Amino acid sequence: MHTNSAVLFNENTSFTYVDVIVPLYLKNTLTWFVPSQFHNGIAVGVRVEVQIGKSRRYAGIIKKIHQDKPANIEVKPILNVLDDRPILHEDQLKLWAWISKYYMCTEGEVMIAALPSHLKLSSETVVVFNPDHEVDTQTLNEKEYLVSEALEIRSELKISEIQKILDSNHVYPVIKQLIDKRICLVFEQMNETYKAKTETYIHLNSIYHNEEVLETLVNSWSKAPKQLDLLLSFLHLQRTQGDVLKSALLKKANASPAVFDGLVAKDILKVEKRQVDRLPNLPKEFNINFRLSVAQETALMQIQESFQQFPATLLHGVTGSGKTMVYIKLLEQFIKKGVQSLFLLPEIALTSQIIRKLRDHLGGHVAIYHSKFNMSERLELWHKVKSGEVKVVLGARSALFLPFSKLEFIIIDEEHDASYKQQDPAPRYNARDAAIFYAGLVNAKVLLGSATPSLETYYNATTHKYGLVKLSERFGNLELPDITTIDLKLEALDAGQSQIFAPLTIDSIRATLDKGRQIIIFQNRRGYSPYIICNTCSWIPKCTNCDVSLNYHKSSNKLHCHYCGSTYPLYKTCGNCGNQDLLQKNFGTEHIEENLETVFPEQKVARMDTDSIKGKHSHDTLIKQFEEHKIDLLVGTQMVVKGLDFDNVGAVVIPDGDSILHFNDFRVNERAFQLIEQVSGRAGRKNEHGQVFIQLRDTNHPLIEKLQKHDYDAFYNTEIQERQMFFYPPFSRIINVQSRHNDAFASKEAMTIFCNFIRQQYPQFVFGPAQPVINKVRNQYIFECMLKFQKNRQIIDGIKSAIETAVVEVLNHPHLKRTIFTVDVDPL
Template sequence: MYAEIIIPLALPKNYTWEIPEEFLDKLQPGIRVEVNLGKNKRYAGIVKLIHDRAPSTFEPKEILNVLDPQPVIQPYQLKFWEWLAEYYMCSEGEVMAAALPSHFKLSSETVIVFNEEYGDDFSDLDNEEYLVAEALHIKHELRLTEVQQILDVSHVYPIVNRLIGKKVCFVWESLKQAYAPKKETFVLLEQEYSNEEKLSELLNNWSRAPKQMELLLSYLHLMKTQGEVSKAELLKKSGASDAQLKALTDKGILRAEKRSVDRLHYLPKDVSIDFDLTPAQGEAYQKVTECLDSRQVCLLHGVTSSGKTHVYIKLMEQYIRKGLQVLYLLPEIALTSQIIRRLQKHFGGYIGIYHSKFSQNERVEIWNKVKSGEMKIVLGARSSLFLPFLDLGLIICDEEHDTSYKQQDPAPRYNGRDAAIYLSSITGAKVLLGSATPSLETYWNAKNDKYGLVELLERFGEVRMPWIEMVDTRKVPKKQGEKVMLSPPLLDGIKATIEKGRQVILFQNRRGYTPYQVCSVCGWIAQCRNCDVSLTYHKYSNKLKCHYCGNIYPPTHTCLACGSDKLLQKSFGTEKIEELLETDLPDARISRMDFDSVRNKNAHDVLIQQFEQKKIDVLVGTQMVVKGLDFDNVDLVGILDADGLLHFADFRVNERAFQLMEQVSGRAGRRDGAGRVLIQSGNPSHPVLQFVAQHDYTGMYNEEIEKRRMFFYPPFSRVIHLTFKHKERDIVMEAAYAYAQALEVPYGKYIVGPAEPVINRVRNMFLMEMLLKLPRDSQTIAKCKSDLLKQAAILHANKKFRTVVVVPDVDAI
């Protein structure tokens, strides 16, 4: 018997291993096994298929070990991985690498690290585990090859697996973002004093050490109110020290006990919906329910602040009461903190969160809770699609238009929304897509009866849409070549809003201080050494940064070409706006929300809570402030550079600009309808700005869909974008032209390019791009994908082009 096994490598097809007789009754699809590939490389792979067909072209090796008694993934997930690999032109190994937490992907290069909080008591371990734990205790980290030497056996995966399970050690990757303790010390009253008389006698006869007495009383109070007392909480409440606690334990009054605790704190499981839907919401909810009875997918098109979340909550309640699981997808983790608080209020501990900011250990905990069916609602980013749901009933894809649903690098370059729809087709779940500004493709599918469509076109509480005004920056006095940052009407509006005790959001889609510096004498611009792109100056860190490769350079004060010190700062980012506001409004409380200011795990949440609690008057931010956040007290929204959103060489530019501006406008006047939006532009008569001013999504859709039809862009075609990369410009150009030439006969009429992109060098690799616009015919698309991969293999067979990287991106955004 043989097994087709997926290992977390980019192999074009899965390798086959032979099953030793002793493992035959232990194996089933979804179980991890230890296998050998090449000379010494070992991997934990996942069994995909068991069969009796011996490979004819090679001699298969034997499986070395079985790592799990039960499958770590659900059967449908193997089918999901296969579809993702096929559709997005990558390997199942790459999908596995993206889908599984690191603990499940052991390999011979894996480093295991000692868990300091386990301590040095190894009495519960067996002989082999003890030897590894001792070595780890001394060395702190070991490679799996070193573990093999210590034990003098090759089959170490099961032993390491057990040590990870017992929390003696963890995989090195989990250290990258590890932040929470795995064990916590709890304080207990010694058995002798559980008798009330004995305890009263002790307290009544207490004479010395008043601090210890205070500590004991604090313990008794916490014990009565909470049922259990952690050491950290007790010391904080009593203001006592470790020494005073130790004195009480030495006297035999209290004792300390280490316990394993959940990294994630869950509330009691309880469903309590304490609101009623408005008539408009009630009607939308009814229509969505009816629609999902007969269809797989439904689009809820609800204007900003129409209360789509209330409809979602009622729908989630319906599915949870049936005992089914719900996946609530959000494009950005920035959104999770506000929504999680709302959902916890209604669903308590039924909810879990899953995204990339969690450590690998936490991900394993959530993984197991979802797999057992214990966790009923998962709120997460696109990666939560890979969780092993037991009974998935509903997937809600909120802000479905958002580009963050599309994975860019590495493979699989999947779209979370589209993958969710396929996942629903194999699990029998239903999908609700929600947005105030749906993507053109989704709205077209809904209008053409492929999806159900429900519209919710009035704001919650019958609040009117915000009033939108254009500020023509051409009429604002300024120095030549300078950009208007805060026009007088906007600055006056900010001051007036703050005076009323209300809040302001300012949107600028560039982070940093200045996007580029230019020499006024010779025109030199500071550029990255590895990329053909200008460097952005970040004043906060006083560094020049490349936003493509991440390289950091010291600031420059003189032109490196002509030596002049006349450097002009062109354009502006969020840092510069923040600084300008601090000068113009010295008494205002100003904060910034962008990629640089919210680096750590809880920074988003802290900033959002401060804004909700009215501790911030003006919030300056990038796209992070646009998406789905709900603030009661915002009266004014300023879009500082609308022209910057409209000037991109991309067929989706008008759709994107409308979505961003309409979404950020929707943050204003969400409760009392007093919202105002000021849009600064040098071309206020631009058609997209007119649609934004009227909140006219349908007008924008009708105009854009005709242009898409005319030029054969999605939704009328399917696009595959190819990027060629190499360290030498001539080679990458030659390779791209050779590749395109080979495809000329079958696909010539669908090919655009190849050509150099605007930024033609990133991370020291020169780039060429090519686009295929294919008809919406599944056979043609499947044949084309196969031909593209074959052509890449033919290209790499040529010695000259062997190191040219070809990156396919299906349904590129």
């Protein structure tokens, strides 16, 4: 639970200084002086306007209030207080501080990731006019009106331009008021995929509020009978429901928009656009219309017992065991206590089925924190979470930063998923681990769920750092699918079928389709062909900005770089020898989709990857089509693995198993087992037994037998012994450091100096410098160093300090000042 421990100023206190977090890369928190006129308005967690340098201004967060004047520094005054009360809790600031220290970034970088853009005003901010606002400009004060009028003319303004308009540097309070009234938006919103939601409401012209006038109108109607029907439908809805939505009216009257427009043209009906709450106004009643199985009831009881002993508990439930139903029962209990819960998912956009299940059973208690919501919607949810109005938040990793006031329960579903780890930019935090730390701050319980837990989590559970509850049977006593390997060394691929599927695979797909069952084909490469090669000299087209081969996308008929996003025209001749014999090698999801449409022309084929799923609702639409059996064959990347539960999937096909099993990384077996077991779990969830077909050449790989038996424990026992033998996590800690520079020699020199500096103190822990497999991205040459060391607090703190000092040492060389260092703690 949070405590109301914010330190407030009053006339009797002697505090005169505040430490403020600003959204910048600043190693240390800066201090400002508080003028007397602001003494009553400041508290920890309140935003204040501060100046850095000669002209840059920022809305920073007060971290600490004190009376210790920094020595030998001229302390500037804060310029304004922007909030009446704290916008976040002190426990959140403690979380920011922990993330900053643990993941070796600054609190300013955490602030950038944690706050909605509306709360991060700076002198670099651009505000834009919101043409959909519904505020009467006559209600604005003089300053607000001047800025609003200028925005309407110019569409967008920089902070500096607003300062000139008002002839004042103190413009943040004015901008805040305009944002609150939704007259203007911050620039970041212009990149969002949709605008704030509006609904069209219908009113009757006021002259017809008189019953006699209305009766005369209806009785004298002689033409346009469809318009009369529509009017009568409107009157019925108005009397029974009050406010009338245009969409509901057209549906009830079964009328076209043209008929409706006729009544508007006659000035009988009036149209009003209203901005509505994105959070659905669902009823707050529960609808728990299912019963747990005996195994689920046992697991639920064991979880509750485990919560009495452990801060975190792992629910290890096989695919299809009904973990979500257990989650819902637990959420119901915490909602009834009147406290808040956080349900974390790896990627919120890919889990529409779970969203629907929670909304169906828990109704209006559940709110969604979605990456594609615009800033106004995020801000709206921010305040509802802070007030405690929202009881359950379903979100991706950034939902961890919401200002919960009564957080007592956190679910981390699919806890093994790499999407919980932020890669770029900083903070490079793992939301799973940060959530466990945060739960400790606020005394909340944590439930980690997975069919294929990460080795670190399972190790923590088996060594009694976490609790462990197992759910070892599928719901309804269904069996796990059979996994069959198809040996590509024995099965000749048909060149006429673009050499993707072996004849045995084609026969297996056809047999499944003949039973009326659906099929998922999993390939973790998008595009048409992962690379093109010259058949004469083996030349491969590469990106000029990155050291990677270009992927051919047939839909655009171009070559794409999946690292920097550059596109290139399709080569007709070899760039090296000039030969025209260019071959497309390997295959992506786009190629598989085309291939299946050729082999099975009578079947409906669809593709699910980041190229085909663009709009906000496109993923959910595709999922619903598959649920309704409008799609027979679904081709996809990891999107088809996450959060999907289908009744009619008879088989899963993995056409390139070798690419999953062979990769140069110490986690390769863990990732391969998780990926194949997860995608296999989509098959046979209801009715008939499921089948999984894996095409590969390495049929003797030791992981295959464990996968065929769905034996996670056997996999874990083998893998954990190897991790211990070679001193990899969970028995050690790893920090990866990269240097980037637009000159390859400078990047190598920078990393060499860095490694040599660390070796002076910790020679046994340094591995590098070395070039990664992909050693050039966006014209930056990359060298890296891995630090692997014991899980000892003193050693960890010492190495982190040495890293910071080593980076300073490198950047002190004049010709290496432009080197960019990135530090990744606990990389995945």
